[in-house]
Amino acid sequence: xxxxxxxxxxxxxxxxxxxxxxxxxxxxxxxxxxxLYGVTALTFLLTGFLIMMLMRWQLAYPGRALPGASxxxxxxxxxxxxxxxxxxxxYQLGAMHGTIMVFLAIVPLLVGAFGxxxxxxxxxxxxxxxxxxxxxxxWSYLAGGVVWLSSFALPGGAAQSxxxxxxxxxxxxxxxxxxxxxxxxxxxxxxxxxxxxxIVTIIQLRVIGLTYMRLPFFVWSQLVTAFLLLLAFxxxxxxxxxxxxxxxxxxxxxxxxxxxxxxxxLTANVGGQTIPRGGGSxxxxxxxxxxxxxxxxxxxxLPAMGMVAEILANNARKPLWGYKSMVYGTIFxxxxxxxxxxxxxxxxxxxxxxxxxxxxxxxxxSIPSIIVLTALLASLWGGAIRFxxxxxxxxxxxxxxxIGGLTGLPLGLAVTDIHLHDTYYVIDHFHYIVVCGTLxxxxxxxxxxxxxxxxxxxxxxxGRIHFWSSLVLLNCIFMPMFIQGMAGxxxxxxxxxxxYAHAQPVLKLNVFxxxxxxxxxxxxxxxxxxxxxxxxxxxRVEANPWQAxxxxxxxxxxxxxxxxxxxxxxxxxxPCEYSVPGKDKDYTPxxxx
Amino acid sequence: MTTPRPPEIxxxxxxxxDTGFTNAQxxxxxxxxxxxxxxxxxxxxxxxxRVNAGVWPPDQHHPVAALGALKTGLxxxxxxxxxxxxxxxSSPPRPLFFWLTALAALAFLxxxxxxxxxxxxxxxxxxxxxxxxxxxxxxxxxALHVLAGLVATLxxxxxxVPLGKTDPLRLASRRSVTAMYWYFLTAxxxxxFAVLYLA
Ligand code: HEM
Ligand SMILES: [Cu+2]
Numbered sequence: 001x002x003x004x005x006x007x008x009x010x011x012x013x014x015x016x017x018x019x020x021x022x023x024x025x026x027x028x029x030x031x032x033x034x035x036l037y038g039v040t041a042l043t044f045l046l047t048g049f050l051i052m053m054l055m056r057w058q059l060a061y062p063g064r065a066l067p068g069a070s071x072x073x074x075x076x077x078x079x080x081x082x083x084x085x086x087x088x089x090x091y092q093l094g095a096m097h098g099t100i101m102v103f104l105a106i107v108p109l110l111v112g113a114f115g116x117x118x119x120x121x122x123x124x125x126x127x128x129x130x131x132x133x134x135x136x137x138x139w140s141y142l143a144g145g146v147v148w149l150s151s152f153a154l155p156g157g158a159a160q161s162x163x164x165x166x167x168x169x170x171x172x173x174x175x176x177x178x179x180x181x182x183x184x185x186x187x188x189x190x191x192x193x194x195x196x197x198x199i200v201t202i203i204q205l206r207v208i209g210l211t212y213m214r215l216p217f218f219v220w221s222q223l224v225t226a227f228l229l230l231l232a233f234x235x236x237x238x239x240x241x242x243x244x245x246x247x248x249x250x251x252x253x254x255x256x257x258x259x260x261x262x263x264x265x266l267t268a269n270v271g272g273q274t275i276p277r278g279g280g281s282x283x284x285x286x287x288x289x290x291x292x293x294x295x296x297x298x299x300x301x302l303p304a305m306g307m308v309a310e311i312l313a314n315n316a317r318k319p320l321w322g323y324k325s326m327v328y329g330t331i332f333x334x335x336x337x338x339x340x341x342x343x344x345x346x347x348x349x350x351x352x353x354x355x356x357x358x359x360x361x362x363x364x365x366s367i368p369s370i371i372v373l374t375a376l377l378a379s380l381w382g383g384a385i386r387f388x389x390x391x392x393x394x395x396x397x398x399x400x401x402x403i404g405g406l407t408g409l410p411l412g413l414a415v416t417d418i419h420l421h422d423t424y425y426v427i428d429h430f431h432y433i434v435v436c437g438t439l440x441x442x443x444x445x446x447x448x449x450x451x452x453x454x455x456x457x458x459x460x461x462x463g464r465i466h467f468w469s470s471l472v473l474l475n476c477i478f479m480p481m482f483i484q485g486m487a488g489x490x491x492x493x494x495x496x497x498x499x500y501a502h503a504q505p506v507l508k509l510n511v512f513x514x515x516x517x518x519x520x521x522x523x524x525x526x527x528x529x530x531x532x533x534x535x536x537x538x539x540r541v542e543a544n545p546w547q548a549x550x551x552x553x554x555x556x557x558x559x560x561x562x563x564x565x566x567x568x569x570x571x572x573x574x575p576c577e578y579s580v581p582g583k584d585k586d587y588t589p590x591x592x593x
Numbered sequence: 594m595t596t597p598r599p600p601e602i603x604x605x606x607x608x609x610x611d612t613g614f615t616n617a618q619x620x621x622x623x624x625x626x627x628x629x630x631x632x633x634x635x636x637x638x639x640x641x642x643r644v645n646a647g648v649w650p651p652d653q654h655h656p657v658a659a660l661g662a663l664k665t666g667l668x669x670x671x672x673x674x675x676x677x678x679x680x681x682x683s684s685p686p687r688p689l690f691f692w693l694t695a696l697a698a699l700a701f702l703x704x705x706x707x708x709x710x711x712x713x714x715x716x717x718x719x720x721x722x723x724x725x726x727x728x729x730x731x732x733x734x735x736a737l738h739v740l741a742g743l744v745a746t747l748x749x750x751x752x753x754v755p756l757g758k759t760d761p762l763r764l765a766s767r768r769s770v771t772a773m774y775w776y777f778l779t780a781x782x783x784x785x786f787a788v789l790y791l792a
Contacts, residue, residue: 125603126600126601126602126603127599127600127602129602129604129616129620130602130616130620133620192624195623195627196623196624196627197620199619199623200616200619203619204603204604204609204612204614204616204619205602205603230623230626230627230630231626231627231630232630233627234627234628234630234631234633234634235630235631235633235634236634237631238631238633238635238638239634239638241635241730242635242638242730245719245730249718249719249729250718250719250720251719251720251726251729251730252720252722252723252726253638253642253723253726253727268720270718270721271713271716271718271721272716273716275720275721279642279646279651279722279723280642280723281641281642281645284638284642287641288634288638291634562599562600563600
């Protein structure tokens with residue numbers, strides 16, 4: 001390129017709020033990459049949602065043609081011949097709904113978008129510690145997502161062994177599973193790069209005066225989350241490599257001996273000879289998988305707690321009650337979460353001693369969650385609460401997370417888990433946490449930090465419509481699933497239980513749930529309209545519109561394109577000094593003398 | 594109006610006083626913790642498969658211990674050369690030893706390649722049994738790490754040494770971080786060597 005004219009300011013410099021896509025592609029600025037993460041992950045969230053709607057149609061009306069399916073898939077497609085979903089396609093959708101939602105939507109929103117964007121600002125830092133690593137993390141994440149989505153176009157379709165990819169099924173499955181593993185390895189690279197960057201940024205780039213006990217609780221939640229990602233993802237990487245070898249070079253790490261598939265013994269062609277496969281252990285995969293995946297469920301909720309804590313303190317105009325116990329509780333939670341994985345395996349016949357151990361650790365790990373929840377609740381006491389949209393979402397998080405958490409206890413006890421394992425009760429338990437809880441927190445976070453990111457406020461009225469309709473509909477969707485689960489309806493049934501006698505009394509609920517889910521889609525329209533409209537037309541705001549105390553509000557809205565702050569701020573006090581007696585205003589920012 | 598330059602990231606070359614680390618040192622330390630979990634996952638899979646198997650090794654197939662010993666020797670050479678490349682604040686960097694490190698790493702990879710070729714020609718494919726499968730998994734993952742180390746080491750004489758003439762601190766930091774990595778790979782190799790070649 002020779003048309004290089006250094007005198008002309010770039011589009012982003014002329015108008016810092018303008019987001020240039022060409023510049024974003026090569027940027028190493030944490031704000032730009034945070035926004036890229038956010039936009040990408042919201043798109044994946046929508047994708048996972050649309051996939052779920054296809055599934056919900058099939059569950060409510062098994063075997064009935066989906067109106068418009070022929071237009072969408074072609075009238076003689078192998079997936080939906082005549083508009084009716086074949087079982088294999090349902091299993092692909094199920095596996096990919098879970099995979100996309102966890103690894104491409106929720107975690108990238110919490111950690112990639114909010115974490116990457118906000119943490120350096122809350123630390124008073126100019127960028128992350130390793131800007132190029134931030135960029136690598138994003139692109140590796142996007143590549144993983146593209147690999148996963150493209151696998152739907154394979155002749156045999158996408159992975160269909162659930163988001164858990166249990167062998168032996170996952171090893172004898174079609175090529176979609178190989179794509180799943182390759183995508184997963186890219187996601188692991190992205191997560192580990194992001195986790196290292198996050199930890200180093202927090203430890204090294206804290207501005208003068210910002211001691212550990214002055215860090216906003218959100219930063220603490222991100223720090224513990226990053227450690228979980230750092231320690232839990234590599235073993236899944238090991239498992240992924242071994243499963244890839246089982247599929248590609250015919251090893252049998254996860255294949256027990258004597259396996260018969262479709263009436264024939266499973267064999268491999270090794271060095272010109274045909275030998276039976278076997279000698280491995282299917283349970284080995286489950287251990288390695290859940291060693292990641294249980295900490296992963298805390299990754300799905302800790303940053304949400306962090307965001308809720310910020311929003312709650314700000315709008316209750318009160319300091320967080322028991323900040324220190326929240327911090328220590330979160331650290332304890334992080335440590336314990338690495339010791340509970342086998343509570344997903346009570347039904348594998350591990351033996352009573354191991355079962356008793358994991359049952360005990362599971363009960364213990366619930367204590368710190370309750371401490372944090374209690375502290376958040378107590379922080380509201382006596383506050384002059386501002387009920388704006390972010391606050392409504394943050395408040396809704398508390399009971400929703402509470403329901404999700406409490407319904408987990410019966411699953412952590414082996415006796416009750418025998419009945420509940422692999423039913424819709426389990427599906428429902430974790431959806432209360434990740435959808436009703438975490439997703440609420442994410443929406444709250446978007447409404448709360450949107451002014452910081454764009455310099456404009458979102459519309460309150462649309463926000464309230466979005467909030468109330470979503471809250472009601474979410475509970476319409478998920479309350480009935482508890483009933484189905486307790487009646488014994490299994491998860492991962494492509495007919496929603498139609499062929500099972502014991503499911504008949506609760507089958508009608510499927511229709512109700514599906515209608516509520518479709519209505520929930522409509523309820524997101526005010527949000528999407530609000531987001532796009534406010535981006536251009538929302539009223540302009542100054543640096544600190546919520547009168548908040550943490551350092552991101554010391555920067556302009558939006559912060560400077562390079563380096564965030566005019567001059568690096570200095571932290572003089574703790575993160576949530578609201579309504580300090582004797583002060584003339586009800587908030588004392590960290591950066592004020 | 595001038596184009597704003599990307600901001601200088603604090604503690605990129607000098608350690609932060611209260612933590613005692615540069616960003617890169619802490620980052621590499623964390624990476625090695627993650628990597629330990631990766632090898633830990635593979636090695637505990639090995640242990641579980643071995644415990645579950647009745648006979649171990651399951652049949653006559655066995656990797657050649659002499660080749661394993663040769664690879665051990667090469668790793669020692671790598672560590673020694675990386676250490677010798679250390680330089681003081683005033684003394685100039687010594688690119689020669691980085692080249693030597695890279696050469697030893699290249700020899701390591703070549704040995705691995707020869708080892709695989711020989712094994713495959715004798716019918717010792719990964720699918721023969723889980724022990725041989727583990728042999729390929731562990732040595733291949735380790736060799737990929739050596740390859741990454743090779744690239745990182747080569748980047749020093751090619752990219753960083755010219756720069757180090759003006760900024761010796763940055764070069765010293767690059768060297769010390771690669772050295773951490775090689776120490777780690779050597780330590781992990783001892784375990785791999787013991788469980789695979791001496792089994
Ligand atoms: C309103 C939104 C959502 C609805 C209505 C919904 C609905 C469902 C349903 C009905 C299933 C069960 C499929 C079956 O067992 O056959 C399912 C599975 C699952 N969902 Fe969601 N989901 C939603 C959002 C999410 C989100 C945000 C996550 C993010 C973490 C998520 C993660 C999962 C996972 C991990 C599975 C298990 C997949 C498997 O069986 O392997 N879902 N969802
Ligand atoms: Cu768990």
